Amino acid sequence: MNWLLPLPVVLPLAGAALCLLLTGRERLQRTVSVSALAAALAVACVLLWTVHRDGMQAVVLGGWPAHLGIALVVDGLSALMLLVSCIVTLVVLIFAIGQGLAGGEDTTPVSVFHPTYLVLAAGVSNAFLAGDLFNLFVGFEMLLVASYALLTVGGTLSRVRSGMTYVIFSLLSSLIFLTGIALVYASTGTLNMAHLHVRLAEIPEGTAQAIQLVLLLAFGMKAAMFPLSAWLPDSYPTATAPVTAVFAGLLTKVGVYAIIRLQTLLFSANPMENVLMAVGILTMLLGILGAIAQNDVKRMVSFTLVSHIGYMIFGIGLGTETGLAAAVFYALHHITVQTTLFLAVGLMERLTGTTDLDKLGGVAKLSPLVAVLFFVPAMSLSGIPPLSGFFGKVGLFEAGVAEGSALAYAGVGVGALTGLLTLYAVARTWSLGFWSQASPEVAATAAVRLPGPMVLAGVTMVAVMLAITLVAGPLYGLSDAAAAFGLDPAGYTAVIFPAGAP
């Protein structure tokens, strides 16, 4: 099944090329991009099944020796992330098509949108499948360059403004990543991750620690962990709803994925667990305090996004198998829930023309469906049982208590507090925006009809979220297996170098 491995990257890229050739023929472009992403989704399903049955798969492109060529690797962790990211990109694409079909002020120029979006999807898949550090960098760059274009599409004043911060910040993080790559190569002479696992353990501890900090800084900027998170709530809310939804779901989680690899594979000999735990705790707390202060729904949701990254960082920082399993499950839950929330907010904005809480009111009466689409993920985000956020949090707390250090207990306490404050933030939005009397602005827009594909996409995402809740047991089992394999780098290395690392 090894030949399947490059397909999640190649299919969207080929689709992007085809879409560029078809500029101006919107119907064909739509067909091409939807089928490319649907095919990638099918491949991701097969890959997860293969990994579950046969274990980790790897392919070195062009038949080079593994430490020289470009390795693509799929293990439990990559397969899970890949599957969820494929689902999210496909559903959001359908939402975007719905938004474009219906026209209106916020219409995305379709000819630019489709190729860029497909490159973004290819970049995300490439980052999840990368088996060497430079290929990971290329994956990051693909998705970042595509995200610059998507964020500023339309070129309005607010988007240009937020684009400036976002682009400069992302470029800076890429520069730091590249510095890390240069340092890694200078000290070990290789960039293959499995090879690095062996070689980084051989170099002096101080050097390894310095390199780890450089890479952690780069990935932390991408994952928006405190204190490197200020860019996110400023840039995401200005983009169009589908763009924000896919950014919020996937881009930060690619950073989290890279941190997992960094901690468990590259620097398994010397992970900075306490630093990560402390940063995770601060991210949770300060993110959610930011969310409470917001008057704009999109900004509020962006701050909760930052805050909940903290849970995953905390889970990784625990460094135990249960902690990592909980972090992986939390990432899967969080990708779907944030995307759904942003899609619901997008529907609400389409309906009322605003996301400002001072102007909103009575949306629940105007469109009960949109209200439900907001309510379910919002409750899941705050960890109300029986939704998936509850399982993720319980897993994290269990792992924290099992680890037993003072910092871990602090993390459990702050995690519970953050859950409550999240509930407060979304409940405030709910009562001001959805439950109160219809404001004059909202009442004036009662005639707006929501396009079918947008509603369909929103309903599908909620269904996916509920499905994650329903299959939480088996899914948690998969996360557990992925974490167990992730914490056993010897197994990873053995697949890449069956005859031992050179």
Next chain:
Amino acid sequence: MSPSITLVLVIVVMSTVGTYMMLERSLVRMILGIMLVSNAINLLLLSASGAAGKAPLMNVNDTSEMGDPLPHALILTAIVITLASAAFVFTLAYRAWQLTGTDEVPDDVEDRRIAAAMPHRSEDEEVVSADEEEDDIR
């Protein structure tokens, strides 16, 4: 492996100057700074390849005398990526100039909200920040 001192000096000067320029408010200066730093990092990659050697051509040069070609491939990729990003940022700066007549990065929304809430600011400054916030949130 000990890197060439010339390369190290050039890297230090370029990244210092580049970092200084990145701290500016104007987008064009920032991207010039980023380009300087990214070229400094390319040199860092180059120095990571060890001592200079002959071109890595099989059957022309002896394997033991060749330089390490892998960092060169990495540098090429990095150069292409920086080129594309820089082109994008320049168009962004041009678009900002078209819309506002300046390419300066504005204060973020939160800063302006805090500034507007500060009691000791003069009256008209408050009005300006409140207005700006309004059109930013749209």
